[in-house]
Amino acid sequence: MNATLSLASVLAEQAKRRPDRIALIEGEHRITFGELWEQARGQAAALIALGIRPGDRVALMCPNTAEFPRAYYAILAAGAVVVPVHLLLTAREAAHVLRDSGVTLMVCHPLFAPVGEAAASIADIPCVAPDSLAGEPIPAFVSRAPEDPAVIFYTSGTTGTPKGAELSHLNLVMNATVNAFDANDVRPEHVTLGALPLFHVFGQTVSMNSTWRAGAALVLQPRFDAAEAIRLMVAENVDTFHGVPTMYIGLIEAAARAERLPALRLCVSGGAALPGAVLEAFEATFGAQILEGYGLSETSPSAAVNQPDFGSRAGTVGHPVWGVDVEIADPDLGRAISLLPTGELGEVVVRGHNVFNGYIGNSAATQEAVVDGWFRTGDLGVKDEDGFVRIVDRTKDLIIRGGFNVYPTEVEAALLRHPGIAQVAVIGVPDPTYGEEICAVVVPTESTLPDADTAAGIIEYGREQLAKHKYPRRVEFLNELPLGPSHKVLKRELRLRYAVAHSDS
Template identity: 55%
Template sequence: MSLSVAGVLGESARHFPDRIAVVEGGTRLTYAELWTEALRCAAGLRDAGVKPGDRLAVLLPNTIEFLKVYYGALAAGATVVPVHALLVADEVRYVLEHSGAVGIVSGGPLWAVADEAARAAGVRAFQGAPTAPEPLASARPAAPSDTAVILYTSGTTGRPKGALLTHLNIVMNASVTSQDLLGLGAGDVVLGCLPLFHSYGQTCAMNGTLRQGATLVLMPRFSGPAALTVLADEGVTVFMGVPTMYHALVEAAAVSDVRPAALRAAVSGGAALPVAVLERFEDTFRTQVLEGYGLTETSPVATFNQPHIGRRPGTVGHPVWGVEVGIADAAVDGEIRLLGDGETGEVVVRGHNVFAGYLDDPGATAAAVVDGWFRTGDLGVRDEDGFLRIVDRKKDLVIRGGFNIYPREVEEVLVRHPSVSEVAVIGVPDDSKGEEVCAVVVRREGAAPLSEEELVDWSRERLGRHKYPRIVRFVDELPLGPTGKVLKRALVARA
């Protein structure tokens, strides 16, 4: 039985050859054109010596070329290793060596890093997508359990780990997201501003859109004003982003009359979306925000606010089709002890979306997948209606004087201050309390001045005595990862 991720594009090219598949600036390619380009790349890779089963790294920005190489490599029977675009050469070298990649495809501003890393690793570097004059006749078949993609985790605890995602993992997740959750179809236009090397952008935006024959609009570099213009000019119907992108769009709209007339749904994931930001976005754009939850190891979508079941802001909804989610005792490592509704514990997931393990790391795999459940490392609680609320990351928990404090709860309150634009709450070492609550704040431009003492006093009135921040640090901007997620470990290191 064959079930290749390459078929996501190939089948849509067969059914909808003349539809526009992808837009990048002034370039528009139909499904037939994009599939032909991918098959030419597959032939070029074959001619260059890339064999079925080989692993090929890809370090490219959000461009049409990424799609050509991604689907071309899969059509050639190779496994794709997308590389994080913000890594330095030595980090890229590690990914190349650990994954056993036979080469790396790169170009543009990322070429210098890729070339240096390839030389250090002793593998071939392709500048641009290898292409042959004649396309491959057809995509090489793949078994559902074969590894399609190796995605490297962020490496918050030591070196990054290579998560093995199968063809079944990705095809099912893309299909469930695009069909069951969003109902994408011929008239839909999806804005692809999420990094394609990340599971959210790759599975939900790219594969999900092409699975349904909709149109993907690429943005190689995101900014609020630019995205606002693209949303309007391209008639975007579905926006997929992370909380910082929602914040940027709201801020951009505050000084612009431009509004996207066709927008019918907005999807948020990657990090917790403050309810205050959700409300501002919905008031500004008159569009419902649907928040979901997942991880690289869950392909990524595990839960979603599904309109046909019901939506509850502040939650990440219910499990998606074919997936189970439970709350387990976070203090027990060797087994999964499920807790009841209303109890806070570690979120655990099982279903077609759970990855096949970490590359060459049976110890980490055994610790992550217990009794058939994947342990997410996130703390959550499920209410009596089945809605899941993510409380925080286990490792982000602040323990002050023996009390557990969840940073997200504090952030939700602080972001409602009229002079606060963005905020991240962390724990800093304290001799008497063990940890103290620290709020790192970006002031809202044009708002009333705000001092540390004023914000502490304001928060004291709205939060329990053990929760409110005693320390406030003002910064011009929060450090962000490639998907727009706040890098709290960087803030902790500074503190």
């Protein structure tokens, strides 16, 4: 008999084991596992009535409200594939996702109806609101094979047209499981703040699916605001927070104005390198340790994280999660994987149960990304003698100044210790002499003036802290850095903006 597996079992099992335990908190709403699973099965019946069949792809455009998990598990329960749509896309961009993935139906929250309905019209598919889906609950979810697709995540498109990364039921069930029970110790009595967007793989797997895999409660925050996040965490006794570095920076700043801070037990950071200064300031402010991890859409996402079993080491992303290998390979070999000795800098490669099926409709990109069973991440890193992995930078963010490699994360980590800098993004801009020059785009602290004297002081500070080829020769000021839907800094936008400004000056 062929094996079956469904990501829907994450919710279905808790509805059996803990039907009366609170699963979801959103504002005044308190929904138990039993109630949520019944609602999801009712929506699954409606989807089936609309003609959705096992293997069909259904788009979901929804913020962090109860409608997202309800529709998400409904789609899975019907045996279909979830295609989350980023909320910041234009109708044209969303239509690309719909057409490229071959979805047959769009489920769109009313708040995003103007974009969702326009995109669905371009793609020539029907669009329905999640609350319009109602029916007599199906008795059980439709079973699937472990390798069948469960969710298709579209990459951010920073290097071109977004590609659809197909993740299987096995990928996502295993990643939720190892996050809950191996990388961390999540228990039913714990409470997680769901502030990361659920349409993104980090929020979906680590915040939602891992939390419910362990039977714990999820408190949703529809849109991240640091002050409101602190209030919510205190009010709902949240003890677990997952975020990206910009969120932790926001929490540190908001803490100074908060009457009371939450008692946090577990904090996980991912999405981008966490500067040491931010880690230290957060731990001093909140009295909680941040465990930094690493992953990508193509790895479900968790590949490595600092874990209690191995100890934590600042500046690293810890050890590979259970059942996964993370190694360093020669970045210059295109169609072969040659692992490098301990301590050498190279490309981070990943293999294991978390590696995706491939990019839909793009076998050439899949063959380029997966070589000899290893997924080539495009990130540069080092693995030390104790097995800790350190991510140096994205290969595309690498700055080559006068023939010397400069890693922006290293420069950013040094500059963030400057008392006048709240946030910083370091980029390379075209330079006629050195090929690229180092530019620091700075969000100053409230008491710091964004003027020429401050810029000169930052350059001098960088000169004192960094090697001659690493410190920024140019400083630009912004009120806020451009962020993507997952709260990562959009460096491509900054490079385009200041490359133009540089050439015009």
